Amino acid sequence: QLHQEKYLSNGELLSWKGKTDEVYSTISSTEDYKPTLLGTVPHMDENAALEVLKSATNAYNKGQGDWPTMKVADRIACMEDFVEQMKTKRKEVVKYLMWEIGKSLPDSRKEFDRTVEYIIDTIADYKQLDRDSSKFHKKSGVYAHIRRGPLGVVLCLGPYNYPLNETFALLIPAIMMGNTVVFKPAKHGVLLLSPLLEAFQTAFPKGVVNVIYGRGREVAAPIMKTGRIDVLALIGNSKSAIALQDQHPYKNRLRLVLGLEAKNPAIILPDADLDLAVEECISGTLSFNGQRCTALKILYVHEDIREEFNKRYAKRVDELKFGNPWDEDVMLTPLPEADKPKYIQELIDDAKDKGAKILNERGGETSNNFIYPAVLYPVTEEMRVYKEEQFGPVVPIKPFNSIDDLLDEISASNYGQQVSLFGTGIEKIAPLIDTLVNLVCRVNLNSSCQRGPDVFPFTGRKDSAVSTLSVHDALRSFSIRTFVASKDK
């Protein structure tokens, strides 16, 4: 067990003397099912959080040579130091990724390695950005030195499904651009950051990175209320983002960098390569049990092929292996949120009540913290699983006949992240691709939806995102063009 009693403020790892929160894994270490106590973290309160905020604002307001005004080369050296220290913690972080959120061993390693690569790419892109954007201009007798500068103090909150990679996709570019940060990890995937606290402390000047723990409404909300936060950076659900935004007394001046919900559809056209479509839809819908914002969350299958597609897809779902994250070839693992199986069961029951059937034999089988994926067909607009972002192992399939009606349906959705399109006559479907890409932000041809490679823009329309996250774009999302002007050269 790891009793993590420190939090990071003003460059110091301070011991928390108050209440603590227990961190459980839904993976049982005994034969008779019992969640495993992994450790504890500070349950901080409002006063402590506000003290930490002071450290971030002081660090931002410092003069020449401190973090926001530091030379590019020096700032890069700090980031390089951080990533070198981080690399030495791979084993520990991967272990917690498996225990805390149930991510499989290969995916946990991938998450770690992808994050290291993200930081290295961010450093390279930052050098390029500085070269391209730091320029002298002259117009109408005014000389200006224009460059990209930081926005201020960032409140950063990451999600449980990618507690390392997605959190760092916010944190790293925010820091790199010279902002200072107060960061609160997600409830699940919190201990895995403990091995990295010392690296944050030693690699960056004091007050640049601050780490707090506790409940959002007890620590993050009071921080927002002060009006001292310039950027809210959050990956999670819109409800939490709106609740925090609403706390800020001057909402209009708050910059938002948000990765929110999605209900990415796959469209399977009559001429699709069915073997390929089935395999891509399997990983697209169910890798990490469907707990990905980019997961395929509804499959639209053309009437002409739906019988064959449904049969093959449902059979493949029943072949998927369930086990602990370290077992070989597992795709389905224990769900980190203890109440998730109940929620998924509610969606299944609601769809069944309204006329859908479970197509696969094992669909809905439950045991403790696990529910076997259910493939539901035919799904209609009245069903909860059609409307809600399930973020778990249940797959709605809806038949379609007319592509025009389907486009209307996709355009009426509250979400607009990605689409997968399966078909072979690419030239014939080119106009469809053009339309779809204007309804979402990424169309994946004959492949499932995904966020990577991390250098490509990651964003969404409507309720799916605000601003763009990717190595390249996030540096811009966390900065503003500033300049010094003079009439003298």
Ligand code: G3H
């Ligand atoms: O939860 C949303 C993640 O950004 C998904 O990332 O497509 O690499 O799994 P991924």
